[in-house]
Amino acid sequence: MASKTYTDRELMVTAAASEIEDSDTVFVGMRLPLIAFQVAVSTHAPNSMAVYESGVVRDSPADGFIHTMCDLPNLNRAVSTTGMIDIMSRLQRGDVDVGFLGGAEIDRYGNLNTTWVQGGEQEIRLPGSGGACDIACMADRTVLLMPHEPRRFVEEVNYVTSPGHSSDGSGRDTHPQAGGGPSALVTSKATFGFDDDGELYLRSLHPGVSESEVVADFPWEMNTAEDVDEGSVTTTAEPATAELELIRTFDPDGFWT
Amino acid sequence: MRYYMTGEVETIEQAVSRIDSGSSIAAGLALEHSIPFAAGHELLRQGTDDLTMIGPISDLLFDQLIGGGAVSRVRAAWAGNVSAGTGYRFREAVENGTVDVEDHSNFSIALALKAGAMGVPYLPTKSLIGSDIFERSDLFLEESDPFGGDQLALVPAIEPDWTIVHAQRASPAGDAHLWGNMGITDPAVGAAENVLVTAEEIVDPDVIKSDPSRVGITRDKVTAVAECPFGAHPSPVAGYYNRDNEYYLEYSTQTKTQSAYDEWADEWVYGVSDREEYESLVERELGITEPTIAAEVQYGQ
Numbered sequence: 001m002a003s004k005t006y007t008d009r010e011l012m013v014t015a016a017a018s019e020i021e022d023s024d025t026v027f028v029g030m031r032l033p034l035i036a037f038q039v040a041v042s043t044h045a046p047n048s049m050a051v052y053e054s055g056v057v058r059d060s061p062a063d064g065f066i067h068t069m070c071d072l073p074n075l076n077r078a079v080s081t082t083g084m085i086d087i088m089s090r091l092q093r094g095d096v097d098v099g100f101l102g103g104a105e106i107d108r109y110g111n112l113n114t115t116w117v118q119g120g121e122q123e124i125r126l127p128g129s130g131g132a133c134d135i136a137c138m139a140d141r142t143v144l145l146m147p148h149e150p151r152r153f154v155e156e157v158n159y160v161t162s163p164g165h166s167s168d169g170s171g172r173d174t175h176p177q178a179g180g181g182p183s184a185l186v187t188s189k190a191t192f193g194f195d196d197d198g199e200l201y202l203r204s205l206h207p208g209v210s211e212s213e214v215v216a217d218f219p220w221e222m223n224t225a226e227d228v229d230e231g232s233v234t235t236t237a238e239p240a241t242a243e244l245e246l247i248r249t250f251d252p253d254g255f256w257t
Numbered sequence: 258m259r260y261y262m263t264g265e266v267e268t269i270e271q272a273v274s275r276i277d278s279g280s281s282i283a284a285g286l287a288l289e290h291s292i293p294f295a296a297g298h299e300l301l302r303q304g305t306d307d308l309t310m311i312g313p314i315s316d317l318l319f320d321q322l323i324g325g326g327a328v329s330r331v332r333a334a335w336a337g338n339v340s341a342g343t344g345y346r347f348r349e350a351v352e353n354g355t356v357d358v359e360d361h362s363n364f365s366i367a368l369a370l371k372a373g374a375m376g377v378p379y380l381p382t383k384s385l386i387g388s389d390i391f392e393r394s395d396l397f398l399e400e401s402d403p404f405g406g407d408q409l410a411l412v413p414a415i416e417p418d419w420t421i422v423h424a425q426r427a428s429p430a431g432d433a434h435l436w437g438n439m440g441i442t443d444p445a446v447g448a449a450e451n452v453l454v455t456a457e458e459i460v461d462p463d464v465i466k467s468d469p470s471r472v473g474i475t476r477d478k479v480t481a482v483a484e485c486p487f488g489a490h491p492s493p494v495a496g497y498y499n500r501d502n503e504y505y506l507e508y509s510t511q512t513k514t515q516s517a518y519d520e521w522a523d524e525w526v527y528g529v530s531d532r533e534e535y536e537s538l539v540e541r542e543l544g545i546t547e548p549t550i551a552a553e554v555q556y557g558q
Contacts, residue, residue, distance in 0.1 A: 030339060052438070053288065053313075053363050053440075054287065054288035054289065054290065054438040054440050055287075055288075055438035055439050055440055056438045063547075067339070067340050067500060067502045067505070068288075068289040068339050068340070068500065069288070069289065070287065070288055070289035070290035070437075070438060070492075070493060070500070071289070071493060071499070071500050071502075072493050072495060072499050072500070072545070075290070075437050075438060075495050076547075076549050077549060078438075081436070081437050081438040081439070081495075082438070082439065083438070083439035083440060083441065083442065083443055084288075084313065084363060084364070084367045084439075084440050084441045085367050085368075085371060085441070085443075085444065088363070088364040088367060088384075091364075092364075092382065092383050092384070115360065115389070115390075122352070123352065124348070124352070125347070125348045125351040125352050125358075126337075126343075126348075127335045127336055127337030127342065127343070127344065127347075128333070128334055128335045128336060128337075128358075128360055129334050129335060129360065129361070129362045129363070129388075129390060130313070130314050130334050130335035130362075130363055131334070131362065131363035131364065132362070133334075133362035133364075133384060133385065133388045133390055134362045134363060134364040134384045136388075137383065137384045137385065137386070137387065137388070138383055138384055159389045159393075160387070160388050160389040160392070161388060161389065161390065162388065163387035163388050175387060176386040176387050176408050177383070177386065177387050178383045178407075
């Protein structure tokens with residue numbers, strides 16, 4: 001196989017961007033989603049709109065690299081710079097189509113932990129929720145992004161910062177939360193969906209990655225698309241040349257990607 | 258306790274000296290934008306301690322105050338370093354139990370302050386339930402909507418002793434123009450007993466009155482006003498300077514242990530007497546090179 005012309009994180013960005021549909025209102029979080037929205041709105045989703053919990057609303061990429069949603073290029077020529085209650089109210093009313101979340105730990109139902117993890121004998125304190133719990137509870141669907149590291153995949157998360165689906169097989173039907181819950185997980189090796197019971201299944205493998213290698217990283221028997229009648233496991237699309245050019249424009253030094 | 262303004266612009270030393278040890282302080286309210294770092298560093302220099310810090314994400318400000326031993330309690334949704342992830346002083350203090358954390362989501366801290374600002378005891382939300390932020394906390398209650406039946410989380414009001422805001426410009430009376438994203442500035446100002454405004458510029462009241470739609474804080478809430486150019490560095494201020502991203506990455510590597518933090522603080526906090534001297538430590542060019550001039554707005558009659 002020819003050597004890859006892109007990094008794992010660049011592929012995660014384009015896979016995440018492909019989860020954004022045209023005309024979506026997108027709740028954009030920190031890190032890779034900052035780049036993923038800019039790629040999506042520049043390619044297949046020109047009518048999508050980004051809302052950021054800081055109060056920023058955008059319909060176009062920032063004209064300059066951004067570390068955070070509040071860097072001046074993200075404020076400059078925004079659609080609006082409003083406040084958090086305005087943005088979170090849109091989320092609570094059900095007006096946000098998709099939100100992005102990350103996590104230090106995930107279980108099979110998409111519960112995420114970004115607060116406390118166990119490191120050997122010691123509990124390690126992480127920064128916490130930020131807006132993640134709110135997005136997880138109230139967005140119509142969420143897309144989860146995390147590096148593909150076996151220690152992150154657990155039977156039970158140490159702390160539910162961001163609720164996923166119910167563990168009784170009812171997805172979000174009996175869940176106390178208003179939003180639709182997780183719809184996809186993108187790691188640095190594969191993408192996953194959630195079946196009707198709200199459980200993860202393997203959807204696509206990134207080029208060069210084997211199914212046996214991916215499923216072995218989970219402490220439970222990972223279903224595949226075949227197992228849950230969702231077609232077959234496919235190969236994740238590689239970033240197109242135009243997408244890579246955009247990523248490298250938005251993140252010229254590869255800080256995030 | 259509510260203090261009253263002297264009616265004069267103060268130095269930041271004078272303004273911050275009004276804040277007693279043991280106070281609760283909301284700060285970092287516009288998330289990564291316009292964080293009042295100068296006021297925070299002045300709190301450290303004055304040795305004000307036993308503080309309860311309230312805010313959504315705080316970025317580095319809470320980490321720095323914790324490193325300096327000023328904080329007993331944090332009521333926040335996220336505390337760390339947005340560029341690098343971990344805030345090592347926060348992490349160590351929480352793991353060692355020297356700082357108590359009340360975990361929130363961004364919306365719950367926003368609603369708590371909004372309830373305070375509205376003068377109601379709590380506000381309901383569809384967020385939180387199903388998370389351990391809710392399950393492991395005694396703060397929130399679950400109730401069914403008396404009109405419909407949905408389960409809701411009730412978020413009790415928070416009323417900080419002080420809210421600190423770094424504004425672009427303010428009048429000597431404390432009326433302030435803010436622009437750029439607002440985060441939870443408005444509810445935090447409304448909920449506070451006292452508001453300290455630090456501003457890039459103190460301007461003639463006529464400047465503020467020429468554009469009342471841009472006023473984010475009015476004088477009736479304000480206890481102290483200080484002129485403090487560069488007062489939000491390393492965070493960005495729309496119209497004034499960009500975020501100093503490298504500073505956040507350097508701070509992360511420089512504060513992994515308490516002794517390393519102490520060295521850092523000796524240079525950046527205790528080693529400077531005022532913000533002008535502080536500015537001389539910053540080598541990177543952060544000025545705005547591509548200004549966007551807003552279209553002129555006309556009021557009148």
